[in-house]
Amino acid sequence: MKKILLLFLLVSSVTFSQGTIDSLGFSGLKRTKERFLRRLVKVKPNSVFDTLKINTDIERLKRLPGIASASYSFEEKDGRTIVNYEIVENFTIIPGLRISTANNGDFAFRLSVFEFNFLGNNQLIGGFYARDVFDSYGFFYEHPFLFSDKLGVGFSYQDQTTQEPVFFTEGTKDYRFNSKSIEGNLIFSFDFHNEAEVGASLVSESYNFIGEDPVPGGPFSLEADRLAYRAFYRHINVDIDYQYIDGINNEFTAQYFTFLDGDEEAETFLGDFVSLRNDFIYYKKVKEKGNWASRLRLATAFGNEDSPFAPFTLDNQLNIRGVGNTVDRGTAAIVLNTEYRHTFYEKGWFAFQGNAFVDAGTWRNPGESFSELFSGNNVRVFPGIGVRFIHKRIFNAVFRLDYGLGVSEDGTNGIVFGIGQYF
Structure with a gap:
């Protein structure tokens, strides 16, 4: 039972809290304004890395008329995390x-x-x-x-x-x-x-x-x-x-x-x-x-x-x-x-x-x-x-x-x- 609990805590810590987000970027933007998307998303620089919150942002972005699809990638460096939202835009x-x-x-x-x-x-x-x-x-x-x-x-x-x-x-x-x-x-x-x-x-x-x-x-x-x-x-x-x-x-x-x-x-x-x-x-x-x-x-x-x-x-x-x-x-x-x-x-x-x-x-x-x-x-x-x-x-x-x-x-x-x- 203790092993299962330790495994759950380990998975949770890896999944939900992988350091602090140092920067948040957007790629693939052509017509959509980056400052507009930064207003909408809940993930912000200097916040705790949270995959649940990131996935919520991805769902919200995909509902926008200007966006056909969205995904994310991240990179860890010195205990801090760089997150990038990858956008595929719609013709609107x-x-x-x-x-x-x-x-x-x-x-x-x-x-x-x-x-x-x-x-x-x-x-x-x-x-x-x-x-x-x-x-x-x-x-x-x-x-x-x-x-x-x-x-x-x-x-x-x-x-x-x-x-x-x-x-x-x-x-x-x-x-x-x-x-x-x-x-x-x-x-x-x-x-x-x-x-x-x-x-x-x-x-x-x-x-x-x-x-x-x-x-x-x-x-x-x-x-x-x-x-x-x-x-x-x-x-x-x-x-x-x-x-x-x-x-x-x-x-x-x-x-x-x-x-x-x-x-x-x-x-x-x-x-x-x-x-x-x-x-x-x-x-x-x-x-x-x-x-x-x-x-x-x-x-x-x-x-x-x-x-x-x-x-x-x-x-x-x-x-x-x-x-x-x-x-x-x-x-x-x-x-x-x-x-x-x-x-x-x-x-x-x-x-x-x-x-x-x-x-x-x-x-x-x-x-x-x-x-x-x-x-x-x-x-x-x-x-x-x-x-x-x-x-x-x-x-x-x-x-x-x-x-x-x-x-x-x-x-x-x-x-x-x-x-x-x-x-």
Whole structure:
């Protein structure tokens, strides 16, 4: 027993305390500023050499958009230790293209350009232009570490116009939906595993009926100014090795929309409400080339449950692949996405993956009770397969193509294209 204890103490002393760190260096940096990384890492010169703390720094560095991979090496000299963080950077000026079918059957697209490592300290800046029956655009800026390694800010402006189906009891009718919003956020990094945002936005919305006569009981037009408060919390504990992810990620978003100005009809349909959404994501590395990923999404709204202008939509790009573009709206939802990703080919900067998935969900229609979620009337199940083309040196450069096939009642099928993993 004494021998085991002595061996444990010996291993612990070698592993966790190999002298004092004399200097800390970074190699491989091209665009990322060294002083920025020194602000983020917890290991400092003249501190005790601690491999646990170093490995925590490595994990944090690999999560930054500007860094593709990170590792460390050390050298001991005269009882002091020289530590070097070896960085492989991402290319972070990312153009984006999303192609889909608009709700009126026309061709739709979204073009974007984002820089995720602006000025070398992982600021985000960029914008988009979209044509989805009508024109839309938006601009975004985010500096997560403006004030310290724990506090930053974000701002955005969006002017979005789309053709949106709204589902009334008497039938489905299309509206020209426009939303102009300006938003500001404070970004908090409490510790390595916990992040949060709080913010507010001023939103001007309008719905204008497309057609000759509105549905009985449905409005011809609505205009409202609203104030939206948003709180976001993320717990993240994942290990990232290029296209492979292992661990858990939980994201919770709460929003409160309050009516500021508009007519009585607009207040009825677009009145005050609270929306809550939680995404729990589990990743598991499977042997050398496999990755299993699952997402459970729970969402609900309170305060204006009878309005057909419900906040949660059933859509290809958001929750169930193959179902179509905005095929339903709900005031609550349960969605489970699970897929297995396998790397069939990998060389240098390129990797090719195939995946098999099952997307399933159920919705609560406006005016209905929570029991409708479990009645089976609104359940959709879509298994499918897809491919991924991955550039390992460009941030989020995963080009995906999925085909989903509906096996539930009135099931459809379709191809979904996008950039970035589905979740």
